[in-house]
Amino acid sequence: MPTSSRPVTILVVDGEPAVRRFVRRVLEGAGYSVLEAGSGEEAVLAAAAHPGPIEVLLVDLSLPLAPGHDVAARMSASRPGIRVLYMSAGPQQDATDMAEARSVLKKPFPIRELLARVSGALGDTPRDSH
Secondary structure (H helix, E strand, O other): OOOOOOOOEEEEEOOOHHHHHHHHHHHHHOOOEEEEEOOHHHHHHHHHHOOOOOOEEEEEOOOOOOOHHHHHHHHHHHOOOOEEEEEEOOOHHHOOOHHHHHOEEEOOOOHHHHHHHHHHHHOOOOOOOO
16 A cells, blocks of 8 residues: 555446446455446546545446546546556457557456556555455
8 A cells, every 4th residue: 555644546437336346345455445437427427526536547448338448538637647447358459559458457357466457557566455
């Protein structure tokens, strides 16, 4: 965990409630603060309602109504400096470029990979939920 007394906040956006619950449980177990949204619109509203910083956006590439790329673009515009990680159960060609493809967590992903990717996005050493 970073040295500040405030936990790092992560916004998890996925259309599947079970995925959001799993990711929330893992990330909160590792000491992160988690906001959840089931769609791009919910993500925008959750971010607007959150008074503090949101360090990481973890978003599904294939959200209904708004692709994860669109959600990431909107979040980046309203919260400059937010780090973006994508999730996808589909093929890597969902990513728009090779750099983005490397930041995609392929569902289903192991807990250690999720924690390592989030820590990497933050520039931290990986956290362990155990």
